[in-house]
Amino acid sequence: xxxxxxxxxxxxxxxxxxxxxxxxxxxxxxxxxxxxxxxxxxxxxxxxxxxxxxxxxxxxxxxxxxxxxxxxxxxxxxxxxxxxxxxxxxxxxxxxxxxxxxxxxxxxxxxxxxxxxxxxxxxxxxxxxxxxxxxxxxxxxxxxxxxxxxxxxxxxxxxxxxxxxxxxxxxxxxxxxxxxxxxxxxxxxxxxxxxxxxxxxxxxxxxxxxxxx
Numbered sequence: 344x345x346x347x348x349x350x351x352x353x354x355x356x357x358x359x360x361x362x363x364x365x366x367x368x369x370x371x372x373x374x375x376x377x378x379x380x381x382x383x384x385x386x387x388x389x390x391x392x393x394x395x396x397x398x399x400x401x402x403x404x405x406x407x408x409x410x411x412x413x414x415x416x417x418x419x420x421x422x423x424x425x426x427x428x429x430x431x432x433x434x435x436x437x438x439x440x441x442x443x444x445x446x447x448x449x450x451x452x453x454x455x456x457x458x459x460x461x462x463x464x465x466x467x468x469x470x471x472x473x474x475x476x477x478x479x480x481x482x483x484x485x486x487x488x489x490x491x492x493x494x495x496x497x498x499x500x501x502x503x504x505x506x507x508x509x510x511x512x513x514x515x516x517x518x519x520x521x522x523x524x525x526x527x528x529x530x531x532x533x534x535x536x537x538x539x540x541x542x543x544x545x546x547x548x549x550x551x552x553x554x555x556x
């Protein structure tokens with residue numbers, strides 16, 4: 344049950360189009376999990392408060408220019424989710440504690456650039472703040488940063504064909520983090536390690552045809 348509305352605003356005609364959302368939700372009987380394998384239960388009451396924003400800038404999009412594409416975007420979220428009443432049987436347990444598994448601050452930055460000759464570069468950066476892993480908030484997952492980069496060469500030939508040669512690196516900052524977490528896991532077995540720095544190369548070949556009327 345949602346007892347409080349949210350607010351959303353869009354600034355689409357500005358030099359940097361933005362979308363901003365703010366909300367305050369009080370929920371009853373929210374489904375939460377604990378343990379591994381997870382056992383699900385209904386929390387008595389939880390309070391969700393947050394602000395989310397996205398900004399996009401299409402700086403260049405002219406195929407005829409030497410730099411034919413330049414796009415940047417950013418999105419951020421502030422999230423404060425907490426227990427108001429843990430369960431009807433234990434109303435005072437964990438009251439005011441943060442809900443486990445909810446990252447309180449996130450940030451995503453993205454930049455894409457391309458040259459008329461066919462070279463391109465795509466980069467994405469993520470930041471995740473530390474977050475609680477159990478209802479008592481005594482254990483937390485540390486904050487971490489991720490950087491993914493891909494570069495390549497894309498070209499059309501023979502009228503209907505397009506080739507894309509690319510290479511990239513994921514987790515370029517060589518961060519150690521958990522891909523997902525087992526919340527409230529017994530024995531503090533919360534973590535499932537994600538891949539460290541890894542590289543890839545590839546090729547795509549695509550045919551483009553238009554059906555006749």
